[in-house]
Amino acid sequence: MEESVRPTPINKEVVWDKSKILMSKTDPYGVIEYANDAFIEVSGYEEHELVGKPHNIVRHPDMPRVIFKVLWDYLKKGKNIHAIVKNMSSSGRFYWVITDFDVKTNEKGIITNYYGRRRAAPMEIVQRHIEPLYEKLLQIETATGIAASEKYLVGYLEDIGKSYNEFIEDIITDGQPRTDKQPIEKKGFFTKFFGR
16 A cells, blocks of 8 residues: 655645644544545545544644653543644644543553544643643754653643643633642533533
């Protein structure tokens, strides 16, 4: 099977209806089994170009690999996670999303699928908290590898007393990372961004 050529990134945002929720379902290895119309539209790919492909088909090269390592570490343990991710459309344009991942297991507890629901990430949050952190992680990865990038991320999160998941919840809910270790009300996060 012939692999498609990755688009060249361009520094322009995808124009899209940011009230829409982008949904996808993958197998346990991250291969897309389903994408809703909004996901297809924003990604710029046809449905047949997405289904059967690894989800990283929309990965933007500005994303540090360590963030995906953290995501997979959570998901493989059966834990749901939130993330802020910069994706790339088939045109090379970018779009930032806040993603809520859910893990589906069978009656034996074996992971069968991952579900992702995405909404537009607030650009003020991205610019203030995410881009500086991700740029630093990417610089470290480029210079000394993913292991060094992971050590930096762990140190950063230890400094604020949060897991990556809690960090994302805090900045989305409060607009900044909290360091007081008080749990935030999860209902507010999900209600605000995913209507649950």
